[in-house]
Amino acid sequence: MQTTETSHRTDLTKRAADIVPVLRKNSLWQEENRRLADESVEAMTAAGIFRMRTAARFGGYEADAHTLLDVGIELGRGDGAAAFDVAAWWITSWNVGLFPDEVQDEIFADPDARISGTLALNGTGVPKDGGIVVNGRWAFNSGAAHSGWKLLSTLLIPSDGEPEPVMAVVPMSALRIVDDWHVSALSGTGSVTAVAEDVFVPGSNVMRIAAFTAGEYASERNRDLPMFQSPLVAAVAASTSGKMIGMARAAEEQFYARINERPISNTNYERQADAPITHLQAADAALKIDEAEGHARRLATLVDERGLTREPWTIRDRAYARAVAGRVPQLTAEAVDILAGACGASSIYTREPIQRIRRDVRAVTLHALHLPTTTMELYGRVLCGLEPNTFFI
Numbered sequence: 001m002q003t004t005e006t007s008h009r010t011d012l013t014k015r016a017a018d019i020v021p022v023l024r025k026n027s028l029w030q031e032e033n034r035r036l037a038d039e040s041v042e043a044m045t046a047a048g049i050f051r052m053r054t055a056a057r058f059g060g061y062e063a064d065a066h067t068l069l070d071v072g073i074e075l076g077r078g079d080g081a082a083a084f085d086v087a088a089w090w091i092t093s094w095n096v097g098l099f100p101d102e103v104q105d106e107i108f109a110d111p112d113a114r115i116s117g118t119l120a121l122n123g124t125g126v127p128k129d130g131g132i133v134v135n136g137r138w139a140f141n142s143g144a145a146h147s148g149w150k151l152l153s154t155l156l157i158p159s160d161g162e163p164e165p166v167m168a169v170v171p172m173s174a175l176r177i178v179d180d181w182h183v184s185a186l187s188g189t190g191s192v193t194a195v196a197e198d199v200f201v202p203g204s205n206v207m208r209i210a211a212f213t214a215g216e217y218a219s220e221r222n223r224d225l226p227m228f229q230s231p232l233v234a235a236v237a238a239s240t241s242g243k244m245i246g247m248a249r250a251a252e253e254q255f256y257a258r259i260n261e262r263p264i265s266n267t268n269y270e271r272q273a274d275a276p277i278t279h280l281q282a283a284d285a286a287l288k289i290d291e292a293e294g295h296a297r298r299l300a301t302l303v304d305e306r307g308l309t310r311e312p313w314t315i316r317d318r319a320y321a322r323a324v325a326g327r328v329p330q331l332t333a334e335a336v337d338i339l340a341g342a343c344g345a346s347s348i349y350t351r352e353p354i355q356r357i358r359r360d361v362r363a364v365t366l367h368a369l370h371l372p373t374t375t376m377e378l379y380g381r382v383l384c385g386l387e388p389n390t391f392f393i
Contacts, residue, residue, distance in 0.1 A: 009067040015047035016074035023078030024353070030081050030188030031356060034181050035145045040082050049075070049086055050112045053093040053239070055104070055222055059111035060093075062227045064307065065238035065300035072239075076246020077253075080360035081188025083243035085143035090239040092117035092151045096169055097228060098217040100204050103169065107149055116141040116172065116194070117151030119392070120368065121165050123196060125156045131202040132156060134168060139180075142191040147172050150194055153209065165209040165391075168201045175199065185363035213391060226307030233318050233393055236369060237325040238303050241296035244364060247357050248289045248332040248339075254347075254354040255282070255339040262344065272342075281342045285335040292331035299324045318393045319382035326365075326375025333361045 019040075026037035044050065052068065054060025063071075068090060075083035092115035096107055107113050123136010136154055141147075149169055156166045178193040207218060212232050222228050230238070259272040269275045299321060306313060340347060340358040348355050364370055369392075378388060 008061060009064075009070060012048060012052065012061065012063065012067055013070040013074060016049065016071045017077075019043040019047055020074060020078035023075065023082050027079045027081070027188065027353065027356065028350065030079065031350075032187075034187050035190030036082055036085060036143065036188060038146075040079070041146045044075075044082070044086065045112050050089060050093075050114055053090045053097070053227070054108055054111060054113075055097060055225065055227075057221070058104070058108035060108070062225060064227070065230075065303035066297075068238055069242040069245075069296055069300050072242020073246040073249065076243040076248075077250045078246075079188065080243065080247045080250075080357060081186055083246055084186055084189050084360075084364070085146075087240045087243050088117065088142040089114050089147075091236050092149075094227070094235050094239070095151055095167065095212070095232075096149075097222050098212065098219055099169065099207060100218045101221050103204050104219065104222075107169070110148070113149065114143060114147045115149040115151050115169065116144045116147035119153055121153045121155060123152070123154040125154045125166060125168065125201070125206070127156070127158060128200065131200055132166075132168070132206055134170070134196045134199045134201055137178075137193060137195045139193045140191045141194045142189045144172065144177060144192050144194065145190045150175055152194075152196070156206075166206050167209055167212065168206045170196070170199055170201055170205065183363075185359035209391070213393075226304075229307040229310060230303045231313050231318055231321070231393075233325075234299070234303050234313065234321040237299055237321045240325060240370070241292075241299065241328045244328050244332040244361060245289060245293050245296060247361050248285075248292070248335050251336045251339045251354050251357045251361075252285065252289070254352070254357070255285070255343060258343055258347070262346075265344070278342065281338050285338040288331045288335035288338075292328045292335075295324045295327055295331075315388065315393070316382055319379045319388065322375045322393060323379035326370050326372040329361065329365045329367075329370045330372040333365050336361045 022043045023040055026040045030037055051060040052063035056062050075086055118138050118140050122138050125132035125134045134154055138152055150172050151169050153167050156164045176195040181192045262272055263270045264272050272278050336358050340354045343354055
């Protein structure tokens with residue numbers, strides 16, 4: 001496939017839109033139970049959502065970045081936790097697509113395979129005949145309850161030479177799960193901690209992180225696919241932007257539903273929609289969301305075009321991808337703050353989705369990959385001609 005066909009993009013986006021009511025119905029249950037509802041996962045499975053970053057030979061769609069964006073927006077409109085987990089699963093599916101083909105053959109024997117993963121480096125790996133033995137503890141394993149595999153980053157300690165960061169993929173059943181996901185936002189993601197205790201990982205299931213960032217992939221069959229021509233940083237940003245725009249769109253829906261039904265307390269405005277301040281709030285929020293989508297669309301175009309032309313990614317291109325990963329959450333969080341702040345005290349009830357959306361979008365801006373100050377500093381450094389201050393570029 002050269003890129004996702006228009007019919008496939010339209011079909012996948014429609015499928016995602018069709019399950020929005022299911023995702024919304026389960027939002028409060030998921031927050032209270034600190035994991036996705038089985039019904040939500042089943043609906044997304046039936047819609048083919050988990051196959052979007054999987055190679056076609058396994059029954060996947062090899063979805064391009066614009067399709068990820070369109071589908072992510074619909075999932076974000078439905079539920080932030082579900083959209084967050086899907087974005088994480090898309091990233092890890094793409095990552096595993098870079099591992100040796102025999103590893104993929106095992107994992108994607110189930111074309112709807114879900115792989116929980118974190119890029120944060122933790123624990124250690126020690127060489128042992130045919131592989132490494134891993135010990136460590138990794139927090140923030142989004143979607144762990146519905147994942148069959150875990151992608152982890154650890155420090156390989158060789159018998160001689162310098163330690164080196166690596167990625168390894170292991171069955172979730174090999175790990176001990178710690179039920180510690182008690183948080184104030186994104187509770188439904190079920191991002192619990194996973195612990196490895198003397199877990200043996202075959203050498204085929206281990207890759208150097210330096211190889212990922214340099215584009216030195218182990219897969220022979222995926223090497224020339226357009227989906228795998230972008231650097232890791234761009235693949236991550238393309239997978240995550242839609243969910244933020246979708247959550248902001250959901251907040252807009254809540255805002256517009258309320259302003260025609262409620263007065264502004266202690267004023268003469270019988271309808272909030274009639275007040276000039278409401279007009280300013282609506283315009284400000286809408287423009288921020290549109291600006292966020294503009295950056296996301298620009299990046300998606302860059303990813304998709306480079307996937308076809310094989311034009312090299314410059315350091316500035318890569319830094320821009322990181323900047324988008326922070327700017328989209330920043331703009332959408334600012335928009336949701338405006339919308340939620342205008343909804344009055346009655347909007348803080350747990351039955352009202354906008355208060356959950358507000359907490360969820362703000363939580364994303366704290367994520368290490370999305371932190372606006374970090375991503376903006378990196379982009380500014382590169383624009384000023386300085387070397388990047390991170391390996392993740």
